Amino acid sequence: MARPTKRRTKHRGNAAGMIESRGVTHARSRSTGTGSAPGRARVDPRLREPSWRSAFIRALFAAGVFVLVMLLALKGQPAAVLLTGLMLVAVYTPFGFYFDRFMYRRRMAKLGQAAGRAPAPKPRGKKR
Numbered sequence: 001m002a003r004p005t006k007r008r009t010k011h012r013g014n015a016a017g018m019i020e021s022r023g024v025t026h027a028r029s030r031s032t033g034t035g036s037a038p039g040r041a042r043v044d045p046r047l048r049e050p051s052w053r054s055a056f057i058r059a060l061f062a063a064g065v066f067v068l069v070m071l072l073a074l075k076g077q078p079a080a081v082l083l084t085g086l087m088l089v090a091v092y093t094p095f096g097f098y099f100d101r102f103m104y105r106r107r108m109a110k111l112g113q114a115a116g117r118a119p120a121p122k123p124r125g126k127k128r
Contacts, residue, residue, distance in 0.1 A: 059089045
């Protein structure tokens with residue numbers, strides 16, 4: 001028996017052969033990088049300057065994992081494990097910040113060198 005209404009397809013192809021999902025008909029393409037927030041461009045996290053806040057959050061996470069492993073798997077004494085976790089946060093935070101800052105400065109220097117001038121061409125002669 002024939003279908004009473006036309007069946008709606010989930011995808012459709014356009015003239016260029018691209019398949020679009022239903023409802024994506026606006027002029028902006030998904031491949032141009034415009035996401036859900038049209039006014040804000042996404043910044044690569046590696047290009048953001050490091051902050052003490054991000055280093056502290058990472059240290060809290062690492063110390064939390066350490067405390068959980070020590071309490072659950074190795075059955076440590078809770079007071080000693082929590083004290084060790086606090087000491088780890090105090091050590092991990094500055095270490096993480098200064099390591100992030102080192103990597104950030106290195107990355108910026110590399111990008112500045114690449115954007116500033118072209119590298120010298122390599123000689124093509126035989127090595128002696």
